[in-house]
Amino acid sequence: MDDSKGLALAFEEAKISYDEGGVPIGAALIAADGKVLGRGRNMRVQSSNPILHGETSCLQNAGRLPSSAYKGSTMYTTLSPCDMCTGACILYGIARVVIGENKTFLGGEAYLRQRGVEVVVLDSAECRGLMERFIAEKPEVWNEDIGV
Amino acid sequence: MDDSKGLALAFEEAKISYDEGGVPIGAALIAADGKVLGRGRNMRVQSSNPILHGETSCLQNAGRLPSSAYKGSTMYTTLSPCDMCTGACILYGIARVVIGENKTFLGGEAYLRQRGVEVVVLDSAECRGLMERFIAEKPEVWNEDIGV
Ligand SMILES: [Ca+2]
Ligand SMILES: [Ca+2]
Ligand SMILES: [Zn+2]
Ligand SMILES: [Zn+2]
Numbered sequence: 360m361d362d363s364k365g366l367a368l369a370f371e372e373a374k375i376s377y378d379e380g381g382v383p384i385g386a387a388l389i390a391a392d393g394k395v396l397g398r399g400r401n402m403r404v405q406s407s408n409p410i411l412h413g414e415t416s417c418l419q420n421a422g423r424l425p426s427s428a429y430k431g432s433t434m435y436t437t438l439s440p441c442d443m444c445t446g447a448c449i450l451y452g453i454a455r456v457v458i459g460e461n462k463t464f465l466g467g468e469a470y471l472r473q474r475g476v477e478v479v480v481l482d483s484a485e486c487r488g489l490m491e492r493f494i495a496e497k498p499e500v501w502n503e504d505i506g507v
Numbered sequence: 508m509d510d511s512k513g514l515a516l517a518f519e520e521a522k523i524s525y526d527e528g529g530v531p532i533g534a535a536l537i538a539a540d541g542k543v544l545g546r547g548r549n550m551r552v553q554s555s556n557p558i559l560h561g562e563t564s565c566l567q568n569a570g571r572l573p574s575s576a577y578k579g580s581t582m583y584t585t586l587s588p589c590d591m592c593t594g595a596c597i598l599y600g601i602a603r604v605v606i607g608e609n610k611t612f613l614g615g616e617a618y619l620r621q622r623g624v625e626v627v628v629l630d631s632a633e634c635r636g637l638m639e640r641f642i643a644e645k646p647e648v649w650n651e652d653i654g655v
Contacts, residue, residue, distance in 0.1 A: 408567055409570070409599070410558065410563045410567045418558050422555055422556075424557065424651075426655055442595075442597040443591065443594040446591040446594025450590045450653070467594070503572075503573060505598070506577065
């Protein structure tokens with residue numbers, strides 16, 4: 360899949376979360392053959408759940424899979440992944456993490472690379488704009504989401 | 508809370524998961540003041556969910572909390588935490604991770620220490636025995652759980 364198309368799926372999820380009153384971060388997991396394995400969005404507010412970030416929600420929605428299914432896969436995420444989501448991608452051997460933006464938050468990109476995961480930052484103005492709007496509107500929810 | 512008491516709570520969860528036919532790993536999160544914030548167990552099999560490890564399940568059950576609630580807290584877990592659970596503990600600023608055993612699986616202990624988290628390994632024969640039994644009985648489920 361073209362990286363801009365993968366990120367567009369993740370951004371759709373982020374917008375849905377924003378419209379639901381939640382943290383506007385979305386993700387999509389695409390297999391090596393281009394199949395969409397799962398999509399997800401941050402559900403902290405909607406499900407009152409602290410472990411459902413965009414990426415983990417996406418992995419949950421993809422369901423139980425053998426390790427072979429993650430081989431060569433790409434995790435698209437609208438925002439630089441936090442330490443939990445970084446670890447989740449490493450656990451399942453995800454090959455690439457493609458990130459919308461890392462200006463509003465810089466997560467585990469260096470550690471992903473250190474552990475052999477390819478990291479691409481697309482520097483999306485759309486992703487950044489949505490996060491900036493959300494952080495300005497609900498700073499306390501954002502701080503809670505990143506453990507600040 | 509005494510570390511052996513905290514681990515006993517985690518081990519209770521691990522046994523429940525084993526009896527449910529699941530991966531027998533449990534966790535308990537204890538606040539600085541000794542209050543039990545949450546307990547949880549691996550739910551891969553029971554909920555067909557790849558992100559519900561013992562520690563993440565415990566964090567989910569503890570619910571939404573301000574970052575101050577995690578301050579000085581201890582995560583008790585029957586097994587050395589995988590990369591995802593390691594990252595989850597770092598994200599929320601958990602102060603200590605107390606581990607039942609790390610002989611059947613060695614997770615992110617070095618990285619936790621590198622990120623400033625205190626790590627204690629209790630070397631519990633009970634925890635190790637339960638994991639060895641499970642791994643011998645269901646090696647394919649275990650491999651799926653650790654991305655192998
Ligand atoms: Ca993220
Ligand atoms: Ca574990
Ligand atoms: Zn995250
Ligand atoms: Zn784990």
